Amino acid sequence: MSQHTFAGRPTPITNATHTQKPSGMPIHKYGSYEQVDIPDRTWPDARVTKAPRWLSTDLRDGNQSLIDPMTPARKREMFDLLVRMGYKEIEVGFPSSGETDFAFVRSIIEEGAIPDDVTISVLTQAREDLIERTVESLVGAKRATVHLYNATAPTFRRVVFRGSKEQIKQIAVDGTRLVMEYAEKLLGPETTFGYQYSPEIFTDTELDFALEVCEAVCDVWQPAEGREIILNLPATVERSTPSTHADRFEWMARHLTRREHICISVHPHNDRGTAVAAAELALMAGADRIEGCLFGQGERTGNVDLITLGMNLFSQGIDPQIDFSQIDEIRRTSEYCNQMEVHPRHPYAGDLVYTAFSGSHQDAIKKGFDAMEADAAAAGKTVDEIEWAVPYLPIDPKDVGRSYEAVIRVNSQSGKGGIAYVLKNDHKLDLPRRMQIEFSRIIQAKTDTEGGEVTPKAIWSVFQDEYLPNPENPWGRIQLRSGSTATDKDGTDTLTVEAVVDGVETVLTGTGNGPISAFFDALAGIGVDARLLDYTEHTMSEGASAVAASYIECAIDGRVLWGIGIDANTTRASLKAVISAVNRAGR
Ligand SMILES: CC(=O)SCCNC(=O)CCNC(=O)[C@H](O)C(C)(C)COP(=O)(O)OP(=O)(O)OC[C@H]1O[C@@H](n2cnc3c(N)ncnc32)[C@H](O)[C@@H]1OP(=O)(O)O
Numbered sequence: 001m002s003q004h005t006f007a008g009r010p011t012p013i014t015n016a017t018h019t020q021k022p023s024g025m026p027i028h029k030y031g032s033y034e035q036v037d038i039p040d041r042t043w044p045d046a047r048v049t050k051a052p053r054w055l056s057t058d059l060r061d062g063n064q065s066l067i068d069p070m071t072p073a074r075k076r077e078m079f080d081l082l083v084r085m086g087y088k089e090i091e092v093g094f095p096s097s098g099e100t101d102f103a104f105v106r107s108i109i110e111e112g113a114i115p116d117d118v119t120i121s122v123l124t125q126a127r128e129d130l131i132e133r134t135v136e137s138l139v140g141a142k143r144a145t146v147h148l149y150n151a152t153a154p155t156f157r158r159v160v161f162r163g164s165k166e167q168i169k170q171i172a173v174d175g176t177r178l179v180m181e182y183a184e185k186l187l188g189p190e191t192t193f194g195y196q197y198s199p200e201i202f203t204d205t206e207l208d209f210a211l212e213v214c215e216a217v218c219d220v221w222q223p224a225e226g227r228e229i230i231l232n233l234p235a236t237v238e239r240s241t242p243s244t245h246a247d248r249f250e251w252m253a254r255h256l257t258r259r260e261h262i263c264i265s266v267h268p269h270n271d272r273g274t275a276v277a278a279a280e281l282a283l284m285a286g287a288d289r290i291e292g293c294l295f296g297q298g299e300r301t302g303n304v305d306l307i308t309l310g311m312n313l314f315s316q317g318i319d320p321q322i323d324f325s326q327i328d329e330i331r332r333t334s335e336y337c338n339q340m341e342v343h344p345r346h347p348y349a350g351d352l353v354y355t356a357f358s359g360s361h362q363d364a365i366k367k368g369f370d371a372m373e374a375d376a377a378a379a380g381k382t383v384d385e386i387e388w389a390v391p392y393l394p395i396d397p398k399d400v401g402r403s404y405e406a407v408i409r410v411n412s413q414s415g416k417g418g419i420a421y422v423l424k425n426d427h428k429l430d431l432p433r434r435m436q437i438e439f440s441r442i443i444q445a446k447t448d449t450e451g452g453e454v455t456p457k458a459i460w461s462v463f464q465d466e467y468l469p470n471p472e473n474p475w476g477r478i479q480l481r482s483g484s485t486a487t488d489k490d491g492t493d494t495l496t497v498e499a500v501v502d503g504v505e506t507v508l509t510g511t512g513n514g515p516i517s518a519f520f521d522a523l524a525g526i527g528v529d530a531r532l533l534d535y536t537e538h539t540m541s542e543g544a545s546a547v548a549a550s551y552i553e554c555a556i557d558g559r560v561l562w563g564i565g566i567d568a569n570t571t572r573a574s575l576k577a578v579i580s581a582v583n584r585a586g587r
Pocket residue numbers: 061064094096097098124125126127130149150151160161171200236299
């Protein structure tokens with residue numbers, strides 16, 4: 001193929017002439033993240049085919065990061081929401097942190113707020129007094145898990161615990177033993193009891209040491225048939241790519257003994273903004289369970305977002321086993337409990353995430369909706385029964401309780417498709433393509449002068465004023481009163497129209513081979529030179545009281561203009577359409 005050149009002008013931009021420069025920022029302060037030596041990794045070929053086990057830590061990791069931690073009422077509201085959504089593992093607090101969390105755990109147990117199939121979980125440091133208080137909070141619970149953590153990463157060993165690897169491992173081992181002892185001492189047979197251990201900042205801990213600590217903890221807990229242990233491997237601070245995170249999970253899953261009795265859990269934070277990807281790749285690498293928060297609440301940049309993860313599965317045809325069908329109620333409750341707003345662009349839940357402002361998006365969406373209807377009709381099915389395929393909309397907004405109203409919003413970036421969509425969706429008017437172009441220029445002139453968004457109400461008001469007799473502000477040379485046609489035996493129509501012309505009651509008559517041509521003939525009598533270019537009509541409603549919309553494109557005194565008429569009688573609708581175009585020509 002011959003290469004096109006600009007023949008010397010203008011000068012093409014090339015990679016060699018790009019102008020990016022070193023930033024001068026202190027990159028010397030940061031090292032690169034260590035890779036995992038696992039050349040035969042299998043996770044890139046794995047497919048996720050079912051939902052993982054989920055744990056919501058909104059009431060613990062989420063809550064501990066809030067400016068104002070939740071009040072008991074807010075905690076309860078969040079707990080009830082999580083239960084309604086279908087979460088079966090819920091971390092409900094850090095009971096040894098103080099009276100608020102302890103009392104909350106007691107309240108949901110004593111008030112019977114925990115369904116029998118929901119397991120609550122509580123977090124504790126590996127300190128005896130804290131462990132005792134933690135287990136005490138669970139007395140009477142039907143299903144409960146104690147979650148114990150201690151940091152294992154080198155900086156923490158050196159800076160926080162000031163201890164050797166052996167001493168750090170011992171903290172985990174002693175903590176596990178103490179949890180077992182206090183559970184035996186304080187909890188009755190009514191409680192089904194589970195245990196979870198987290199080597200904090202797993203992702204900064206040497207892999208062989210993380211494994212050594214986890215194995216030592218398992219030696220104490222003795223996982224076996226009917227006695228699982230949850231090993232939660234947190235990315236307490238996210239520092240690696242999701243692929244390296246996945247490598248670490250594959251490595252652990254391969255090396256842990258008693259793997260079949262271990263639930264491997266992921267706990268990503270979002271410091272690099274890739275927590276969702278990290279969780280998904282860890283699942284591919286063998287993890288069984290994900291811990292996170294609704295809308296990615298949590299320390300700093302947050303825990304991984306459970307809404308996005310669940311909806312990502314849904315959008316691939318995999319049941320997340322969580323009910324997101326009322327996303328706005330979930331969002332409102334989360335905003336109330338956390339006192340923090342969900343971003344308008346938040347995946348699946350933000351105000352703007354199913355909205356297109358730009359012309360080419362709107363055009364494709366409108367065509368997508370039309371194609372869905374046509375495909376469903378051809379298959380003899382409803383639109384809800386066929387596979388979703390609307391450009392720019394990853395899911396059907398209706399599936400999360402949204403209406404189609406906000407899908408298309410109009411501003412200066414919008415084109416004819418969006419405006420046509422609003423008129424079709426809200427007013428059942430299916431404008432012909434050239435009329436869409438004509439009307440979109442009128443709206444564009446408005447957005448260019450006024451800026452901002454044009455609401456569907458404003459679009460309708462401009463449309464009414466432009467094309468339909470506007471009851472609030474009537475204008476134009478001609479207002480139709482009534483009309484009748486008679487057809488003689490050789491097929492010629494004679495039309496008689498009573499109308500107000502230039503403010504005077506007038507009777508117009510004309511003949512032609514149909515009512516429209518007869519009307520043009522009649523209009524010639526009052527000096528209007530009009531010629532029909534195109535005509536379409538459609539019904540706007542079904543049944544005996546159906547209303548028709550007629551669209552007429554005319555050449556009037558050398559200008560091409562569209563008109564529209566709406567009436568229960570199709571002839572009247574077309575006469576109104578001609579008047580609409582003629583009035584516009586004189587405006
Ligand atoms: C990554 C995470 O999200 S971990 C969860 C973090 N969440 C929370 O901390 C919320 C609730 N926490 C609290 O309210 C308080 O920390 C309390 C009440 C539990 C404890 O408070 P304090 O007794 O004042 O201790 P503080 O929290 O300052 O902990 C520091 C001490 O605990 C030790 N420690 C910290 N974590 C652990 C652990 N997981 N296991 C054992 N010891 C630990 C530290 O080394 C330090 O010991 P030192 O005093 O000998 O140096």
